Amino acid sequence: MEYGTLARFHVSLTKFKTYQEYLDSKVTPEDLFYLKSRELARKLVELGHKGTVLSREEFEERKAAAQAAETATSSAFSNRSRPVTLASAGKELKDNFLKALAEREEANRSGKMTSVIFIRDHNTLGQEVSGYIDYAHRLKTQDFEPYFSGKKRFMPGRSDLCYYNWKTQVSTSNSSLNFEVIYGDPNGLLFKSKRDKKILNVDPLSGPGEDTSRTFLRSDRYVHVVFYDHNIRTI
Incomplete structure (x- = not known):
């Protein structure tokens, strides 16, 4: 889904106060006449009898992400001249994954870098999940203090670039503020930077792409972690 289309979809979600209102928007007067x-x-x-609809969980997740993105966008101009505030500042980071996040936080917040993070691990239900996360996008739309404080685990979700649940076989993909998801290419899954139009290749047997580095991280907290750091050149 292109970001412009995704943005319009998100905006349409924010107008609904509840999941019931979202469902009501798809109910017609004819439905009420016959069903009573x-x-x-x-x-x-x-249940999907009126076409594809979001589940309650998907609705709440995407609405929250849309509202957070709107807040971040509206405050972007006023914050532009202010020093970058780091959620990792002052935290005692003993885990190497959190240290890796902290090392990349300032560059991703300031726009010098856009990192894509691949994570494979088990969710709270014990199901194996994996996904690709736009780190800079998450930094703009989420509070990272709980992550760096160790109160919350950093995991892929359905609103990230790519997500797959190996138990339920639920699969989702979404273009983000920084990347477009490209399927169907002979080289496999690709991400196209919206900043400089360069391609990020996640195939471990291929190079990661121009101005991009790949780092495999050994972690005690996750089964599999890979960082793809795309540096944005400034003229």
């Missing part, structure tokens, strides 16, 4: 029950009409929509 708004609850039944909502249930039919939720």
Whole structure:
């Protein structure tokens, strides 16, 4: 999904206060006439009888991400002249993964770098999941204090660049503020930088791409971690 289309989709979500309102938007007067029950009409929509709809979990997750992105965008201009505030500052980081995040935080916040992070591990239900995360995008839309404080695990989700649950076989992909997801290329999965139009290649048997470095990180907290750091050249 192109970012412009994704942005319009997110904006349409923010106008709904609740998941019920989102379902109601797909219920027609004809549905209510024949079914005689708004609850039944909502249930039919939720079950997919009126076309593809988001689950409650997907709705809440994407709405929250959209609201956070709107807040970040609206404050971007006013914050431009201010020093970059680092969530990792002053934290005692004993884990090498958190140290790697901290080392890249300032560059990703300031726009000097856009890092894509691949993580494979198990979620809170014990299901194996994996995904590619736009770190700079997450920094703009999430509070990272809980991550650097060790209160919350940094894991891929359905709103990230790519996500796959190996148990349920749920798969999602979303272009982000910094990258476009490219499928169907002979080289496999690719990410195209929206800043300089260069390609980031995640195939371990190929080079990662121009101005991009690949770092495999051994971690006690995750099964598999890879950092792809794309440096943005300034003229």
